[in-house]
Amino acid sequence: MALLEIENLHVEVGGKPILKGIDLVIEPGEVHAIMGPNGSGKSTLSYVLSGRDGYEVTDGSIRFDGKDLLAMAADERAIAGIFLAFQYPVELPGVAGMTFLKEALNARRKAAGEGEVDAMTFLKLVRAKAKTLGITDEMLKRAVNVGFSGGEKKRNEILQMAVLEPKLCVLDETDSGLDIDALKIVSEGVNALRDPDRSMLVITHYQRLLEHIQPDRVHVLAHGRIRRSGGKELALELEANGYAGFAEEAA
Amino acid sequence: MTNTSPLPFLAEAPAIDGAPEWLALLRRSAVARYGQIGLPGPRTEAWKFTNLNALKALQPVPATGLGHIERPDVFAGLDATELHISNGALSVFSGDVPPTGLEIVDLGDPDTVPAWVSETLGTVAAIDRHPFAALNTAAFIGGVAIRVTRGTMLEKPILLLADTQGGETQGGEAATIAHPRVLVVVEEGAVADLVEVHTGAGSHVSNTVVEVTVGVGARLGHYKWQAEGVDAFHLAMTAVRAEAKATYDNFALSTGARLARNEIRGELAGGHVDYRVNGAYMATGDQHLDTTTLIDHAVPDCHSQEIYKGVLAGRSRGVFQGKILVRPNAQKTDGYQMNRALLLSRDAEIDSKPELEIYADDVKCSHGATVGALDDDQLFYLMARGIERERARALLIGAYLDEAIATIERAPVREAFRAVVDAWMQANVTGADTGGAP
Numbered sequence: 001m002a003l004l005e006i007e008n009l010h011v012e013v014g015g016k017p018i019l020k021g022i023d024l025v026i027e028p029g030e031v032h033a034i035m036g037p038n039g040s041g042k043s044t045l046s047y048v049l050s051g052r053d054g055y056e057v058t059d060g061s062i063r064f065d066g067k068d069l070l071a072m073a074a075d076e077r078a079i080a081g082i083f084l085a086f087q088y089p090v091e092l093p094g095v096a097g098m099t100f101l102k103e104a105l106n107a108r109r110k111a112a113g114e115g116e117v118d119a120m121t122f123l124k125l126v127r128a129k130a131k132t133l134g135i136t137d138e139m140l141k142r143a144v145n146v147g148f149s150g151g152e153k154k155r156n157e158i159l160q161m162a163v164l165e166p167k168l169c170v171l172d173e174t175d176s177g178l179d180i181d182a183l184k185i186v187s188e189g190v191n192a193l194r195d196p197d198r199s200m201l202v203i204t205h206y207q208r209l210l211e212h213i214q215p216d217r218v219h220v221l222a223h224g225r226i227r228r229s230g231g232k233e234l235a236l237e238l239e240a241n242g243y244a245g246f247a248e249e250a251a
Numbered sequence: 252m253t254n255t256s257p258l259p260f261l262a263e264a265p266a267i268d269g270a271p272e273w274l275a276l277l278r279r280s281a282v283a284r285y286g287q288i289g290l291p292g293p294r295t296e297a298w299k300f301t302n303l304n305a306l307k308a309l310q311p312v313p314a315t316g317l318g319h320i321e322r323p324d325v326f327a328g329l330d331a332t333e334l335h336i337s338n339g340a341l342s343v344f345s346g347d348v349p350p351t352g353l354e355i356v357d358l359g360d361p362d363t364v365p366a367w368v369s370e371t372l373g374t375v376a377a378i379d380r381h382p383f384a385a386l387n388t389a390a391f392i393g394g395v396a397i398r399v400t401r402g403t404m405l406e407k408p409i410l411l412l413a414d415t416q417g418g419e420t421q422g423g424e425a426a427t428i429a430h431p432r433v434l435v436v437v438e439e440g441a442v443a444d445l446v447e448v449h450t451g452a453g454s455h456v457s458n459t460v461v462e463v464t465v466g467v468g469a470r471l472g473h474y475k476w477q478a479e480g481v482d483a484f485h486l487a488m489t490a491v492r493a494e495a496k497a498t499y500d501n502f503a504l505s506t507g508a509r510l511a512r513n514e515i516r517g518e519l520a521g522g523h524v525d526y527r528v529n530g531a532y533m534a535t536g537d538q539h540l541d542t543t544t545l546i547d548h549a550v551p552d553c554h555s556q557e558i559y560k561g562v563l564a565g566r567s568r569g570v571f572q573g574k575i576l577v578r579p580n581a582q583k584t585d586g587y588q589m590n591r592a593l594l595l596s597r598d599a600e601i602d603s604k605p606e607l608e609i610y611a612d613d614v615k616c617s618h619g620a621t622v623g624a625l626d627d628d629q630l631f632y633l634m635a636r637g638i639e640r641e642r643a644r645a646l647l648i649g650a651y652l653d654e655a656i657a658t659i660e661r662a663p664v665r666e667a668f669r670a671v672v673d674a675w676m677q678a679n680v681t682g683a684d685t686g687g688a689p
Contacts, residue, residue: 050635053627078637090632094650103646104636111637143650160636 001066003028003199004049004168009060011041011048018044020224021060026168029196033210034203035235036221037243042203043087045221046172049201050084051077065167078104079111081167085157085174092144097156100144101126101163108164129162133189151182158189169193169200175209187212207239222246256389258286260428260456263313264390273369274361281378281388288382297380300570300602301512301541306484311456312418313392314338314427320414323448323478325670329663331410331446338415339429340393352403352441358432359393368396372434375462376490377516384488387430387460394432399441401466408444408472408664417453417482426454433461437469439494444472444661449487449507452480459487465497467521472500472661476671479507481536488514495521502659503530504668505540506675512541519581522552529558529658531672534567534599535679541570546588548581551611555585560655561592562648563599564679574606575618581611588618593625593651595680645680649673 004026011019018041026032036042048055049062051074062069064080072080092100106116117125130140133155145153154174161169171190175183190200190213202213210218210232218234219226220243227246228234256262267278290307291298320335320343332350335343341357349355356368378385399405415429437443451457457479465471479485485508493499503513515528532540546555561569571590592601603620625647633643652672659665 052631052635073640074631074634075637075639075643078635084635086632086635090628092629092632092647092650094653095646099646100633100636103633103638103642107637107639107642164636 002026003065004201005063007061009048009062010058011044012056012058013044013054017058018224019048022224022226024219024226026199026201028199030216031194031200031202031213032217032219033215033235034201034219034221035205035207035238037246038205040221041224042221043172046084046170046203049077049170050074050082075107078166079108083161083164083166083169085154085161085169085171087172087174087176089145089153089157091146093146095144097140097142097144098126101160104160104164126159126163130159132192133159133162134185135159150177151179154178154182154186155189158186162189162193167198169198171200171202173204174202175204175206183209183212207235210235220246256282258282259290259307260311260386261285261390265392271361271369277373278389281385284378285382285385285389288380288385290382297543297572300572300604301510301539306456306510309426309454309456309484311426311428314415314417314429314455316416317342318414318416320412320450322410322412323450325667325674326410326446326448329408329410329446329667331408334395334409334411336394336411336413336431336433338427339391339431341395350405350407352400353405353409354398354400356396356398357393358391358396358434364396367398367436368434371436371464372396372462375464375492376460376488381488381514383458383486384460384490387432387458387488391430391432391460394434396434396436397445398436399438399443401438402440403438404442405444408446408661411445411447413447413449413457413459415451415455415457415483417451417455417480419453426456428456428458431457431459433459435461435463435471435473437463437465437471439466440468441466442470444664445474446664447473447475449475449477449479449485451483454482456484456486459485461487461489463489463491463499465491465493465499467494468496469494470498470500472664474501474659474661474664474668475503475513476668477503477505477507477511477513478671479511481507481509481538483508485511485513487512488516491515491517493517493519493521493524493526496523497521498525499527500660501528501530502668503528503542504671505530505532505542506534506671508538508540510539510541512543514543516545516547517555518547518549519553519555520549522550524553526553526555527557527658529556529655531559531652531655532561532569533652533672533675533679534562534569535564536567537565538567539570540567541572543570543572544574546575546586548575548577548584548586551580551582551584553581553584555587557588558655558658559590560652561590561601562595562652563592563601564595566596566598568599569601571601571620572604572606573618574608575616577607577609577611577614577616579610582613584611584614584616586614586616590620591651592622593648594622595625595648641681645676648680649676
């Protein structure tokens with residue numbers, strides 16, 4: 001059974017059609033990339049998957065792990081195994097990083113009928129994963145994302161992903177704003193999470209991220225539809241030719 | 252014998268004839284002043300956001316008797332010297348022998364008070380334009396005077412529990428009124444902490460006046476939790492005079508009462524005073540919580556800080572009036588003031604009136620006020636990590652309030668106040684109907 005099945009998905013934002021019939025199937029363990037020009041609907045797709053308010057699905061369906069995803073609230077989707085790594089991670093003044101991670105992990109455990117995580121076990125778990133991402137104890141103590149650089153914010157997203165062990169990682173322009181060193185750290189973090197039972201949807205404007213996170217499939221999203229799908233060589237083709245051809249097709 | 256004054260709320264007040272001279276003088280001027288100014292009306296500028304019609308409709312009788320007062324659970328672990336004021340009279344003092352350097356005087360026995368009480372009482376709290384302070388001065392039947400003697404460092408905080416028992420509101424039973432009076436004298440170089448908790452069930456008016464003097468180089472941590480019942484009117488004036496190099500760390504947490512006015516007036520009378528008046532107000536239902544403060548920089552080189560955070564749910568209303576006055580010679584004043592209000596429902600309301608009145612030219616003063624709802628982006632971020640909406644809301648509100656709570660310097664008090672915030676959140680945010688919350 002496919003992990004994610006998107007069928008004929010139409011989405012409007014403020015009455016304006018953004019996604020105009022998306023079909024996409026992701027099997028367990030697969031990494032798919034969605035590429036497209038700015039304004040093509042890439043971020044909208046990530047928000048519709050994660051359940052943000054303000055995105056109206058006017059037609060179509062999304063099944064996740066056999067369940068009707070659109071009937072679930074954002075927190076229920078996260079518990080079911082969807083993780084959105086935000087393009088712009090949100091600052092949470094006054095909420096310490098460790099508190100945030102613990103709340104998120106305990107919400108999962110509660111849903112699974114398990115007790116709260118033991119404090120020492122939790123600390124060890126987070127420290128071990130934080131270390132590989134170059135996240136210091138001091139950063140974990142600070143309020144979530146407050147005063148973090150762009151690279152620190154993105155690494156923090158990957159840390160959350162590593163701790164929460166989702167079934168589907170949706171990476172929304174995770175490479176934006178990163179220098180080459182940060183890009184490598186983040187990519188290594190993502191690659192370490194590749195697993196036969198975990199799928200990924202990598203949304204990006206540029207091919208460079210896909211040099212580090214090798215996709216199984218690449219889709220080109222333009223003007224609210226997937227215009228082409230192919231293997232990873234499609235990303236290279238886009239890098240060489242740009243998105244100009246897709247804009248004309250849509251016109 | 253009691254007074255038979257026709258003035259509102261003054262019937263059955265203690266008689267002036269027969270009182271010791273110092274008190275008779277105080278009472279006479281208070282009655283005269285109260286008679287001249289009367290109760291504030293809608294045109295009284297200082298009260299323009301707080302309507303007293305519901306209060307004026309009451310015909311309260313004096314609260315009487317010494318009731319039993321339970322220490323609130325959040326302070327169960329606090330090692331403190333405990334004082335009780337029941338219905339306006341000192342009823343309990345936990346240490347029969349007070350710690351060395353701490354003097355406790357019952358104001359209910361004015362004939363025997365020492366000179367430091369008769370000479371100080373009424374000299375800090377202004378009654379000129381403050382009808383309720385005048386009323387308290389005319390009508391208090393007791394209360395407590397506390398002195399921390401020169402150079403004393405009190406290890407245990409003083410925990411003052413003030414409770415007023417009201418009449419039943421159902422069936423129109425008569426309301427009660429009490430006028431707790433407190434004088435705190437922290438002498439030169441002394442260090443102390445005072446925690447006030449105000450409670451009371453039933454329909455009543457608690458009209459409290461607390462006068463504080465902090466001597467040269469002395470330090471007072473002064474923390475108040477106003478936790479009156481939902482049928483209470485709580486009117487309080489805290490008046491502070493801080494001498495040179497004094498530190499005054501005040502925090503006022505307001506969660507109780509149908510209508511409350513917490514007024515804090517500070518006179519920074521000597522150089523290099525560190526004066527902090529911070530607080531938080533959390534209201535729900537039809538509560539009306541008014542915080543009004545004056546910080547009077549009378550001399551140069553003082554520092555003042557005021558950070559208030561409000562959370563308003565239901566149809567509640569918050570009022571914040573904060574004035575910083577910098578007198579002509581108060582050069583090098585450093586003042587900071589901020590009031591932030593978080594509205595959890597469309598029907599909640601905040602009136603914020605920050606005021607800077609500066610007559611000196613070499614000062615650093617800033618103020619600000621913000622009002623807003625919970626941030627949708629933050630809420631979504633938390634939910635996208637699997638945290639339920641209500642829990643996410645509680646986390647965000649808790650973090651927001653904690654910026655204020657964190658200013659409390661005395662750790663056990665800070666933790667107790669955090670517990671109050673958590674309990675309030677549990678009752679009013681987590682799973683509760685906050686009235687069309689976003």
